Amino acid sequence: MAAARWLLVAALLLAGGALCGQLEAAQGPAPENSCITCHRSIGDPRVTPPAEKFAGDIHLAQGIFCQDCHGGDPTSLDPERAMSRAKGFIGKPTHQAIPPLCGKCHSNAEYMKRFNPTLRVDQVQEYYTSVHGKLLRKGDQKVATCISCHDVHKIRAIKDQQAWTYPLKIVDTCGRCHGSAEYMATYKIPTDVVAKYKASVHFQTLTKGDLSAPTCNICHGNHGATPPGINSVANVCGNCHSVPAELFAKSPHRTAFASMNLPACVSCHSDHDIHKTSDTMVGTTEPAVCANCHQENSDDGRKVKSIRTSLDGLRTGIDRAEEILTRAERAGMEISQAKFDLHGASDILLKMRASVHLADPATVDAFAVEGEKIADKQYEKGVQALKELAFRHQGLWVAVGIILVTIVGLILKMREVDRRQSPPPSQHA
Amino acid sequence: MAELKRIVVPRLIAWFEERIDLAGFRALIGHKVVPIHRHTIWYYFGGMTLFLFSIQVATGILLVLYYRPSAEEAFESVQFIMSEVQFGWLIRSIHSWSANLMIATLMIHLFSIYFTQAYRKPREITWLTGMALFGIALFFGFSGYLLPWNTLAYFATKVGTDVAGQVPVVGHLILRILRAGDDVTGATLSRFYAIHVAILPLAITMTLSLHLFLVQQQGMSIPPEIERDPKSVPSMPFFPNFFLRDLVGWLSALAVLAALAAYFPWELGVKADPFAPAPAGIRPEWYFMYMFQTLKYLPARIGPLEGEVVGVLAFTMGGLFLALVPFLDRRSARGERSPLFFWIGIGILAYMVVLSMLGYLAPGGK
Numbered sequence: 001m002a003a004a005r006w007l008l009v010a011a012l013l014l015a016g017g018a019l020c021g022q023l024e025a026a027q028g029p030a031p032e033n034s035c036i037t038c039h040r041s042i043g044d045p046r047v048t049p050p051a052e053k054f055a056g057d058i059h060l061a062q063g064i065f066c067q068d069c070h071g072g073d074p075t076s077l078d079p080e081r082a083m084s085r086a087k088g089f090i091g092k093p094t095h096q097a098i099p100p101l102c103g104k105c106h107s108n109a110e111y112m113k114r115f116n117p118t119l120r121v122d123q124v125q126e127y128y129t130s131v132h133g134k135l136l137r138k139g140d141q142k143v144a145t146c147i148s149c150h151d152v153h154k155i156r157a158i159k160d161q162q163a164w165t166y167p168l169k170i171v172d173t174c175g176r177c178h179g180s181a182e183y184m185a186t187y188k189i190p191t192d193v194v195a196k197y198k199a200s201v202h203f204q205t206l207t208k209g210d211l212s213a214p215t216c217n218i219c220h221g222n223h224g225a226t227p228p229g230i231n232s233v234a235n236v237c238g239n240c241h242s243v244p245a246e247l248f249a250k251s252p253h254r255t256a257f258a259s260m261n262l263p264a265c266v267s268c269h270s271d272h273d274i275h276k277t278s279d280t281m282v283g284t285t286e287p288a289v290c291a292n293c294h295q296e297n298s299d300d301g302r303k304v305k306s307i308r309t310s311l312d313g314l315r316t317g318i319d320r321a322e323e324i325l326t327r328a329e330r331a332g333m334e335i336s337q338a339k340f341d342l343h344g345a346s347d348i349l350l351k352m353r354a355s356v357h358l359a360d361p362a363t364v365d366a367f368a369v370e371g372e373k374i375a376d377k378q379y380e381k382g383v384q385a386l387k388e389l390a391f392r393h394q395g396l397w398v399a400v401g402i403i404l405v406t407i408v409g410l411i412l413k414m415r416e417v418d419r420r421q422s423p424p425p426s427q428h429a
Numbered sequence: 430m431a432e433l434k435r436i437v438v439p440r441l442i443a444w445f446e447e448r449i450d451l452a453g454f455r456a457l458i459g460h461k462v463v464p465i466h467r468h469t470i471w472y473y474f475g476g477m478t479l480f481l482f483s484i485q486v487a488t489g490i491l492l493v494l495y496y497r498p499s500a501e502e503a504f505e506s507v508q509f510i511m512s513e514v515q516f517g518w519l520i521r522s523i524h525s526w527s528a529n530l531m532i533a534t535l536m537i538h539l540f541s542i543y544f545t546q547a548y549r550k551p552r553e554i555t556w557l558t559g560m561a562l563f564g565i566a567l568f569f570g571f572s573g574y575l576l577p578w579n580t581l582a583y584f585a586t587k588v589g590t591d592v593a594g595q596v597p598v599v600g601h602l603i604l605r606i607l608r609a610g611d612d613v614t615g616a617t618l619s620r621f622y623a624i625h626v627a628i629l630p631l632a633i634t635m636t637l638s639l640h641l642f643l644v645q646q647q648g649m650s651i652p653p654e655i656e657r658d659p660k661s662v663p664s665m666p667f668f669p670n671f672f673l674r675d676l677v678g679w680l681s682a683l684a685v686l687a688a689l690a691a692y693f694p695w696e697l698g699v700k701a702d703p704f705a706p707a708p709a710g711i712r713p714e715w716y717f718m719y720m721f722q723t724l725k726y727l728p729a730r731i732g733p734l735e736g737e738v739v740g741v742l743a744f745t746m747g748g749l750f751l752a753l754v755p756f757l758d759r760r761s762a763r764g765e766r767s768p769l770f771f772w773i774g775i776g777i778l779a780y781m782v783v784l785s786m787l788g789y790l791a792p793g794g795k
Contacts (some may be wrong), residue, residue: 410680
């Protein structure tokens with residue numbers, strides 16, 4: 001089988017050589033890059049596409065050509081010379097050779113400074129700390145290397161919206177392998193992670209246009225991609241959710257989870273299919289996550305109930321104020337300041353929800369008291385606005401009454417004047 | 430009360446007459462009469478417009494006490510008037526509603542004059558001053574619309590001034606004068622404020638004085654077909670007979686204004702953000718709607734000219750035509766019926782009504 005493949009390559013080289021030889025004869029001096037000229041003109045689906053794809057590659061845009069990776073002499077149309085080992089031609093690099101090949105430039109700080117002084121140069125080093133890199137070193141032929149995620153011959157800048165590494169495309173880039181049960185069969189890891197992630201609040205936020213929302217690489221790392229261990233989950237989530245992570249670290253749950261060998265964060269929030277949180281997650285009955293560990297009538301169960309009561313209290317207070325202010329606004333009352341002030345209560349509710357991670361009912365309740373004070377004040381403004389509205393309507397009817405009485409008086413006066421001036425009005429000339 | 434009427438009032442009048450000669454004024458009031466015929470109802474709309482204008486002046490002065498004309502403070506100051514100032518909501522709502530009712534009564538007044546051919550000789554100058562007053566009133570509305578500095582007003586002003594910029598030759602100059610620059614900014618707001626509270630009041634005071642002087646001087650016009658009737662036309666004294674009737678109309682208008690202000694307070698909307706994209710549903714005040722809708726229907730190019738330029742030219746010519754009607758309509762000048770101008774008037778009115786309705790009801794117009 002291998003012999004047949006080599007025969008085919010030799011035949012192609014010969015055919016290409018013959019074609020390029022003809023081209024050289026016909027065109028006179030060699031073109032600027034014979035690799036592209038020949039590979040394009042051969043028209044073979046195995047060697048032509050890379051030359052065609054390369055037109056959109058960021059390397060080409062920076063003046064880096066085929067020979068900079070594959071070696072050879074691009075000034076000659078003679079395939080013997082152009083692809084001679086003496087000229088450093090390496091052909092198609094092996095799977096294991098790809099990271100060092102890319103690293104030849106990308107790990108060279110001196111060289112990379114020419115293009116962008118802020119570019120990192122430790123990607124290859126980091127790659128070998130990843131599960132991918134470790135498996136590659138063990139000789140794995142399927143594991144991801146640079147080109148699995150960055151594409152090959154059409155590598156784009158990460159900010160390019162068409163790049164495989166653009167935030168919106170990363171899940172599909174990783175999903176090409178991690179979403180394929182067949183491809184991942186030998187690794188025995190779940191392949192539903194892509195579908196789960198796509199159902200998560202993170203993906204929803206990302207696709208709504210917030211490119212800072214996490215996708216695979218934000219939690220697993222880029223070049224050093226690895227699943228976060230039980231002990232590092234809180235740190236990973238805490239990179240973005242710093243306040244809950246900080247509070248969790250001070251809570252009794254931290255030691256409790258550690259003693260039960262449970263990962264932080266994901267034990268309650270799940271890992272890939274993380275949904276938008278709600279107050280119903282707190283409680284001692286389904287669907288509350290606290291119910292997984294705490295009995296309803298235990299001491300801790302009572303603490304959970306107290307936290308939930310505080311949450312419900314402030315939320316209800318805000319809803320009540322919002323409802324009355326909206327009613328007043330729809331009736332035409334100017335209550336924008338009250339609505340603005342109510343945001344203060346909503347901000348406190350946000351802090352209060354974060355404080356749930358401390359698992360301390362007193363702290364949560366303190367927030368509730370502060371927030372409810374604001375919500376009640378705005379509710380009162382709503383009540384006042386509706387009272388003012390009723391006053392305006394009453395005032396209107398009083399004014400209309402006075403106007404009507406005056407009109408009646410005027411009509412009576414008109415009649416009196418008309419009567420006084422009888423016989424009927426004068427004749428206009 | 431009887432004491433007041435019998436002793437105090439005559440003494441007070443006598444006190445004034447010793448110092449000021451009121452005889453001329455008394456004679457003027459005493460001699461002014463209002464003809465009575467089947468079109469007398471239309472005479473009330475001039476007075477009604479004047480009444481609503483005085484409401485505008487009174488409420489406008491009160492608003493000026495709190496309004497701050499800058500992009501940073503305008504919206505907040507109107508918000509303050511609406512929510513914190515005692516009866517501020519009432520003053521601002523009445524000012525806004527009354528402005529709209531005033532334009533409506535002004536239009537009725539204008540068309541009633543047109544259809545009763547009251548513009549005919551010798552009242553050509555009165556008609557011209559009336560047309561000028563109509564233009565000033567529209568400009569009052571346009572400049573006042575921006576002052577709360579809310580999103581709708583901001584973008585409607587942008588569109589409105591863009592349209593003014595389409596006037597051939599002087600368009601760009603007009604646009605820059607109106608906007609105080611190339612774009613609608615805080616400088617435009619200050620300029621509109623100055624126009625609204627200083628320039629237009631001065632213009633309207635002078636034009637209105639001349640208009641009222643001419644009305645007083647020439648008396649009320651009688652439609653030609655009634656004037657031609659061999660029977661003489663009855664009349665009533667302006668004071669107190671017609672004035673009392675006027676008062677009834679004014680008080681009714683006041684009641685309507687109060688009801689509108691109490692049940693439909695004028696909305697403030699959202700503060701203008703010049704960097705935000707234009708929201709859906711930008712539209713001008715209802716009295717500009719027929720023009721706005723026409724410009725929407727015009728194709729991008731008509732012959733060698735841009736569609737909008739043709740539209741603006743057409744409206745300018747239309748306005749000019751209306752102003753010159755007393756000089757074009759020779760039959761009316763001879764006291765004859767003038768069917769051509771009657772049907773032109775019907776056409777103009779129908780066009781304005783239909784296009785305005787389309788502006789509100791056609792898809793994308795709401």
